[in-house]
Amino acid sequence: MVAPPELPRRVRVGAGLTLLSGVVGLGVSAWLVRLKFGADYLCDASGCTGGDDGPSCAEALSSAWSELLGLPLGVWSIGHVLTTMMLAAALLRGRGPLAEVAPRGLLGLGAFGITVSAVLGTYAFTQFTHMCPFCMALYATLTLAFVGAWLIHGPSDQSAGGQRIRGTFWAAMIWVLTTGGLAVGYQIAARRASCPPPPPNPPPVTLAATVDAPRSAVMLFVDPTCPLCRRELHYLQQSLPRLHAHGAELWVYMFPRASCDERFLPSHEFVDTEGRPQAHGEARGNNACLGALAALCAEQLAPGRGLEALAALFDLQDTEAPRFTIEKVERALGEVTETLGPGGKLRTCVDGEAAAATLAAQQRYLLSWVKARGGRVSVPQAFVVPIVDETLHLDDAMPTTSAGKILKLIETPGSK
Structure with missing residues (x-):
């Protein structure tokens, strides 16, 4: 078996940066899903740091922009970040159909991520009284992923079309299975969730x-x-x-x-x-x-x-x-x-x-x-x-x- 060619240092740094930002992004996205689920279905608004007048997640979690097709943005973010990480890992490994499409795929995903971050960040900055620290952290990780993708990208190679098609298919399947599985799990959990029983005899309606x-x-x-x-x-x-x-x-x-x-x-x-x-x-x-x-x-x-x-x-x-x-x-x-x-x-x-x-x-x-x-x-x-x-x-x-x-x-x- 022929060993894969040595990757340029710039490419290795870019792939490593993408992987590292992805690990952080996965954690932040998962926490945002937990916060959104708790606020919507468990009557639990805890879990967001910030002092009396500091950062707060309340406005972000209750905003109409916090969901897409009935799912928290964190669910979509996890699918995006995991797909990015798999492409970066395949590139470092140096073989397989995912490695063939990784440079272009990472650049496309990175551009999409930084665009969404810019739109949501601008909206939050102009509309919210307090910024959500976890949202800001996620925007930062998506920005770093784009920087990594920019370091990786280069002239298009001459790999076989079949390899590129298979690579695109597997990248799409990773996103679909991750996002779809999370979506189904979230909806099942939402149907089974309930708040603690409320106290009896509410105060008189004023x-x-x-x-x-x-x-x-x-x-x-x-x-x-x-x-x-x-x-x-x-x-x-x-x-x-x-x-x-x-x-x-x-x-x-x-x-x-x-x-x-x-x-x-x-x-x-x-x-x-x-x-x-x-x-x-x-x-x-x-x-x-x-x-x-x-x-x-x-x-x-x-x-x-x-x-x-x-x-x-x-x-x-x-x-x-x-x-x-x-x-x-x-x-x-x-x-x-x-x-x-x-x-x-x-x-x-x-x-x-x-x-x-x-x-x-x-x-x-x-x-x-x-x-x-x-x-x-x-x-x-x-x-x-x-x-x-x-x-x-x-x-x-x-x-x-x-x-x-x-x-x-x-x-x-x-x-x-």
């Missing part, structure tokens, strides 16, 4: 868009200082005709990520199962508790205007910090209805025990979900709950973090 003879309820928890909450609620409010057409009610609960009143929810209870505080620096610094209390009081003082008032309060996110002060709140709500303008009623309600107790009950309810699953609080958090014979079937609650997924669950009963 902010709601109701329908006659409801068939389901969307329980949505939001923080007034959360930009993603603002965007998702806005989309849901615009989609109310679609919700109502399928017999779905929208119930909005307030969950400021801060301990608001020690009398009703002491700070030492505002923790997860491991005792980690569930507070958020942005929520504390911008008086999220005041914004939440104002939303609850708006509905109390002007029944039926609560969701409209909450939308006006969310607009205070565009103001200077702190986002919520009593003066700002009074001005914002005064534009909704004169009943809520300056005059003492709103301040009296915000400072009263009734509103504080209601807010604490809503916070405690979501905290109980968090403690049951052993994760951390992430907002927005929603649960689509069936209603049968006017009874809320909490055991069949389906979790989600995005308005798009809510509409999918509403319009396709039983889907996940």
Whole structure:
């Protein structure tokens, strides 16, 4: 058997760089699939690093761009990266049909990977408040894979056409089998997954868009200082005709990520199962508790205007910090209805025990979900709950973090 020719040093370096970046890319892609699966099907938002105001994966995982054909981008990424690694390994080995097509195949896959990374990275940078560190790591590995492919590429060889056809076929089969197998496994796991049982007796509904003879309820928890909450609620409010057409009610609960009143929810209870505080620096610094209390009081003082008032309060996110002060709140709500303008009623309600107790009950309810699953609080958090014979079937609650997924669950009963 004739030994394969010695590869140029540039080619060996490029193939090695592609393999190394592929190993890292596989790990990052697998972790992103785990994060997406946990957020969508297990009510688990844990696993993404970042401090109070640092990187976060919540926006990336709930974005419509996080899926393609119902599968997380991480699934597609694993197929792409594994195919790239197999081509690079075949090139280093120096024989076989895959080695014949490796230079051109790696360059094509590398160009595709860096293009997708540029598109998704630009979208994330322009649309998200916080960048996802794992997404950025994946973009970096795909960029390195392209650099490796560029080092490998050279003039086209004169290998037999049959070898090239077989090599292309096997490369395509690697991608199809990897991606297809992962897709089937993901869908099977999604159908079998379930959240921990929810606590009984949800808090009284304060902010709601109701329908006659409801068939389901969307329980949505939001923080007034959360930009993603603002965007998702806005989309849901615009989609109310679609919700109502399928017999779905929208119930909005307030969950400021801060301990608001020690009398009703002491700070030492505002923790997860491991005792980690569930507070958020942005929520504390911008008086999220005041914004939440104002939303609850708006509905109390002007029944039926609560969701409209909450939308006006969310607009205070565009103001200077702190986002919520009593003066700002009074001005914002005064534009909704004169009943809520300056005059003492709103301040009296915000400072009263009734509103504080209601807010604490809503916070405690979501905290109980968090403690049951052993994760951390992430907002927005929603649960689509069936209603049968006017009874809320909490055991069949389906979790989600995005308005798009809510509409999918509403319009396709039983889907996940």
